[in-house]
Amino acid sequence: MTEFHWNWLIVNYLFLAGISSGAFATSGLANYLGGQKYGTVAKVGAYIAPFPVIIGTSLLLFDLGKPFRFWRLFAGIQWTSPMSIGSWLLSIFIVISLAYLLLWLPKPYSNFVRVPRSPKNIIKLKSWTKLSPGENRRWRLILGAVGLPLSVGVAMYTGVLLGAVPARPFWNTPMVAQLFLFSAMSTGVGAILVISAIMTRHSESYHEKVLLNSVDTVLIVFEIFMIIPFLLHQTLSTWSHKEAVGLIMGGEFTAQFWVGVILIGILMPLSIEIYELWHLVVKKHMPKMRINLGMVSGGLVIFGGLMLRYVFVYAGQVSHFLPHY
Amino acid sequence: MATKRFAFVIETERCIDCKACMVSCSVENNVPVGHHRNWVHQIGIKGTFPDVGMSFEPGQCMHCENPPCERVCPVGATYRRDDGLVMVDQDVCIGCKYCIEACPYDARYFNEETGVTDKCTACVHRVYQGEEPACVATCIGGARHFGDINDPNSEVAKLLATNDYYRVYEAAGTEPGVYYIYKGGRKA
Numbered sequence: 001m002t003e004f005h006w007n008w009l010i011v012n013y014l015f016l017a018g019i020s021s022g023a024f025a026t027s028g029l030a031n032y033l034g035g036q037k038y039g040t041v042a043k044v045g046a047y048i049a050p051f052p053v054i055i056g057t058s059l060l061l062f063d064l065g066k067p068f069r070f071w072r073l074f075a076g077i078q079w080t081s082p083m084s085i086g087s088w089l090l091s092i093f094i095v096i097s098l099a100y101l102l103l104w105l106p107k108p109y110s111n112f113v114r115v116p117r118s119p120k121n122i123i124k125l126k127s128w129t130k131l132s133p134g135e136n137r138r139w140r141l142i143l144g145a146v147g148l149p150l151s152v153g154v155a156m157y158t159g160v161l162l163g164a165v166p167a168r169p170f171w172n173t174p175m176v177a178q179l180f181l182f183s184a185m186s187t188g189v190g191a192i193l194v195i196s197a198i199m200t201r202h203s204e205s206y207h208e209k210v211l212l213n214s215v216d217t218v219l220i221v222f223e224i225f226m227i228i229p230f231l232l233h234q235t236l237s238t239w240s241h242k243e244a245v246g247l248i249m250g251g252e253f254t255a256q257f258w259v260g261v262i263l264i265g266i267l268m269p270l271s272i273e274i275y276e277l278w279h280l281v282v283k284k285h286m287p288k289m290r291i292n293l294g295m296v297s298g299g300l301v302i303f304g305g306l307m308l309r310y311v312f313v314y315a316g317q318v319s320h321f322l323p324h325y
Numbered sequence: 326m327a328t329k330r331f332a333f334v335i336e337t338e339r340c341i342d343c344k345a346c347m348v349s350c351s352v353e354n355n356v357p358v359g360h361h362r363n364w365v366h367q368i369g370i371k372g373t374f375p376d377v378g379m380s381f382e383p384g385q386c387m388h389c390e391n392p393p394c395e396r397v398c399p400v401g402a403t404y405r406r407d408d409g410l411v412m413v414d415q416d417v418c419i420g421c422k423y424c425i426e427a428c429p430y431d432a433r434y435f436n437e438e439t440g441v442t443d444k445c446t447a448c449v450h451r452v453y454q455g456e457e458p459a460c461v462a463t464c465i466g467g468a469r470h471f472g473d474i475n476d477p478n479s480e481v482a483k484l485l486a487t488n489d490y491y492r493v494y495e496a497a498g499t500e501p502g503v504y505y506i507y508k509g510g511r512k513a
Binding site for chain 2: 167
C-alpha cells in the first residue's frame with residue numbers, strides 16, 4: 001500500500017501556480033499585441049495573476065512538516081534541487097505580478113500607486129509621486145517583459161519538480177515539464193475567460209474573443225501533442241514505465257485521466273473553442289447563445305488542469321522502478 | 326590511504342526473515358510505530374521441488390555515493406559525510422518530503438512526531454563507540470555486516486574480495502553502499 005506523502009495541498013499548489021503563470025503570460029502578451037485592442041484580456045490577466053499563486057504557496061507551507069522553517073528555502077540556493085530554484089522563481093514572480101497588478105488598477109485606486117523619484121528621498125513617502133500615463137504604459141511593458149519568462153519558468157518548474165525525480169517512472173520523463181507548461185498557460189487563459197465573463201462591464205471585444213479562443217486552442221492542441229508521446233513513451237519504455245502508465249490505462253486512475261483530463265479538460269473545451277472560433281472567424285460574429293461559451297470552455301479547461309495535476313501527483317507516487325515486495 | 330567508506334554487506338543466504346533487525350532498529354532509534362528504517366523483502370522462490378526455499382533481501386538506506394535525496398533537498402538538510410554515510414540534519418529539514426519521493430529504495434519516512442524526514446543513520450552513534458549498528462549486532466543468522474570497505478583488513482572488504490555481489494538498482498547511478506552477496510542466485 002503506497003503512502004501518499006504529497007496530497008491535495010501539492011495538487012492545488014501546482015495547479016494554482018499554473019493558473020497564475022498562464023494569466024500573467026496571457027496578460028503580458030495581450031498588452032504587447034495591443035494594449036487598447038486587447039485591453040480587457042490584459043487587465044483581467046493582471047488582476048488574476050498574483051492571487052492563485054499566493055494561495056498556492058500558502059497551502060504549500062501547511063504541507064511542510066516544519067512550516068516555521070520555510071525561511072530556510074531562502075537562506076541559500078541549492079542548484080541541484082528543483083524545489084529550491086522553484087521557490088526563488090515563485091517569490092520573484094509573485095513580487096513582479098503584484099507590481100504589475102498595481103499598474104492596471106482602475107481609476108480611484110490607481111491614485112494610491114506612488115513611486116519614489118530619487119534614492120535620497122526614498123524614505124520620505126511624501127516625495128513619492130504618481131506615474132504619468134506614459135510611464136504607466138512603459139512600466140506595463142517592462143514588467144510584462146520581465147515577468148513573461150518568469151511565468152514560463154514557474155509553469156515549467158511545476159512539471160520539473162516531478163520530472164526530476166529518478167525514483168518515479170510515471171514522472172520521470174522530460175515531457176511532464178512541457179505538458180504542465182502548456183496546461184498551465186491554458187488554465188491561465190481559462191481563468192481569464194471565466195473572470196472576464198463574470199465581470200460583465202468589461203466583456204471582451206470580438207478581437208479578444210478571437211485571441212483567447214485561438215491561443216487556448218493552440219495550447220490544448222500542444223497538450224495533446226505532449227500526452228500522445230507521453231503515453232507512447234511510457235508504454236514502449238522499460239517495464240517500470242509500462243507498469244506506471246498502466247495506472248491510467250486500466251489501473252486505478254483510468255477514469256480520472258480519460259474522463260477528467262482528456263474528455264472534460266481537453267476534448268470538450270477544444271470542441272467548444274473551435275465551434276466559437278468558427279463562428280467568429282468564418283461568420284464574423286459571436287455565436288448567439290444564452291450562455292457565455294467562453295465561461296464554459298474556460299471552466300472546463302480549469303477543471304481539466306486540476307485533474308491533470310491530481311492524476312500526476314497521485315499516480316506518480318504509486319509508480320515505482322523496483323518491484324513492490 | 327583511501328578515505329573511509331562505510332557500507333553494509335549482506336549475505337542473503339543467511340537471512341531467515343526473522344525481522345529482528347527491524348525490531349532492534351526501531352528500539353535503538355526510537356522509530357515511531359508504523360514506520361521502519363529497514364526491511365526484509367521476499368524476493369522469490371529458489372530451487373526446484375522438492376528442494377525449494379524462499380530468498381530474502383534485507384535492506385535499509387543504501388547510503389548512496391550519489392544520493393538522489395541529497396540532490397533534491399531544497400535546504401541542504403540531507404548531506405553525505407566524509408565516511409560515506411548519508412544523513413538528515415534534523416535541525417535544518419523543513420519536512421517538504423521531496424527526498425522521500427526521490428528515493429528509489431523508499432528508504433525514507435516522514436516522522437510525524439518530529440515533523441521532519443527520517444531514515445537509517447547506520448547507528449552512527451554506536452559505530453564511533455566501536456559497536457556495530459543495531460541491525461547488524463542483532464542479526465541471528467549473521468547475514469548483516471557493516472564496516473569500512475576501503476580498509477582491506479575489514480570484514481566487509483574481505484567478504485567483497487572473495488564473493489560475487491550485486492547492488493540494487495545500480496542503473497540509476499546511485500552507487501548504493503549496500504552490497505548483497507548471493508549464493509542461491511537472485512530471482513528478480
